Amino acid sequence: MPDAAVPPLRRAVDAQGTGIAPLRWPLEALWAQLEPLRPGLSVEALVETDSTSTRLLERARSGDGAPCLLVAERQTAGRGRLGRTWFSDTTTASSSTADGLGSLTFSLGLTLAPADWSGLSLAVGVALAEALHPGVRLKWPNDLWLIDEAAPGAPGRKLGGVLIETAALPDGGRYAVIGVGLNLARPDARPEITQATAGWREIEPLARAPEMLARLAPPLLIALGVFEQRGFEAFATRFAARDALAGRPVQTTSTDAERGVAEGVDARGALRVRTERGEERLIGSGEVSVRPC
Known part of the structure; x- marks a missing residue:
C-alpha cells in the first residue's frame, strides 16, 4: 500500500518522517486489536530515532496527550534506569538469522490516573514475563531475567528492561510513558555492559521483532488498564511467582x-x-x- 494511503493512526516512517519503514510491522492488525482497549490509540513505527520514550514525552509536554504505541528499529540514545544507556543496534554479530534486528524497542504512552502509582514497573514486568516464557523472571524493580532452569540457583541473565517516565499535561492529568527494551540477540560484548546478558533467540531462534511486538503489546495495554483500576494488588501474587x-x-x-x-x-x-x-x-x-x- 503506498504511504499516502496508510491511515495516519497506523503509519511507518523513517527518521526524516517520510517513507515506509523497511520491516513489515503489523501496524494495521495491531491497531485493530489495541484501539478498542484504548480508544484513540495510534500505532507508529520509525526506522531510527534517539529514543521512543523521549519522542512521546516531548509530545505530551507540548500538549499532545493522545495514546500512542511507538516502535523504532534503532535507537541512538535509548535510556535505562540510573542514567544508563540502552543499546539498540540494528544488527549484532548474532542477529543475522532473522530480521537483522538485535533488539525490540518500543514505548507506550497514555494518560493514567491510578489511586497509587507504586508498583507500576512491577505490574508491567509481570505482563511482559507472562507473555514470554516460564523461564523469564523479574529482577526488582524493572529487569527481565532469563533463568537457566537446568541450573537451579544460578543467577539470571538480563533479557530486557522497563523504564517508566511521566509528564504533566496542560489539563492537569499525568501522561505515562512505558519504555520496553528486549534483547532478541544476545548483545555483543561492550565495556559498558557489566552484567550477564541473554537474547530471546536462545528460546526462539527465528523470533522477529514485528511478531514479538504483536505478542507483547496487547497484554501490556490490558495490564495498564487493570493497574489503573486496582493498583499493584492485582499483580502481587503473579509477581511473587516470577520474583528472581x-x-x-x-x-x-x-x-x-x-x-x-x-x-x-x-x-x-x-x-x-x-x-x-x-x-x-x-x-x-x-x-x-x-x-x-
Whole structure:
C-alpha cells in the first residue's frame, strides 16, 4: 500500500518522517486489536530515532496527550534506569538469522490516573514475563531475567528492561510513558555492559521483532488498564511467582550499602530485605538498585 494511503493512526516512517519503514510491522492488525482497549490509540513505527520514550514525552509536554504505541528499529540514545544507556543496534554479530534486528524497542504512552502509582514497573514486568516464557523472571524493580532452569540457583541473565517516565499535561492529568527494551540477540560484548546478558533467540531462534511486538503489546495495554483500576494488588501474587530475587543474598546500593536476603515485595511493591538490623524496605526509585552478591 503506498504511504499516502496508510491511515495516519497506523503509519511507518523513517527518521526524516517520510517513507515506509523497511520491516513489515503489523501496524494495521495491531491497531485493530489495541484501539478498542484504548480508544484513540495510534500505532507508529520509525526506522531510527534517539529514543521512543523521549519522542512521546516531548509530545505530551507540548500538549499532545493522545495514546500512542511507538516502535523504532534503532535507537541512538535509548535510556535505562540510573542514567544508563540502552543499546539498540540494528544488527549484532548474532542477529543475522532473522530480521537483522538485535533488539525490540518500543514505548507506550497514555494518560493514567491510578489511586497509587507504586508498583507500576512491577505490574508491567509481570505482563511482559507472562507473555514470554516460564523461564523469564523479574529482577526488582524493572529487569527481565532469563533463568537457566537446568541450573537451579544460578543467577539470571538480563533479557530486557522497563523504564517508566511521566509528564504533566496542560489539563492537569499525568501522561505515562512505558519504555520496553528486549534483547532478541544476545548483545555483543561492550565495556559498558557489566552484567550477564541473554537474547530471546536462545528460546526462539527465528523470533522477529514485528511478531514479538504483536505478542507483547496487547497484554501490556490490558495490564495498564487493570493497574489503573486496582493498583499493584492485582499483580502481587503473579509477581511473587516470577520474583528472581526472593530468598537470594543481595546488596543494596543505598547510602548504607546494606547486605541481606531479599524476602519479596510488600503490598505497594517495595522490596523487602532482611538485614542484620532488621527488615529494610526499598522503594523503586532511581537512587536504589540491588544486585545478587
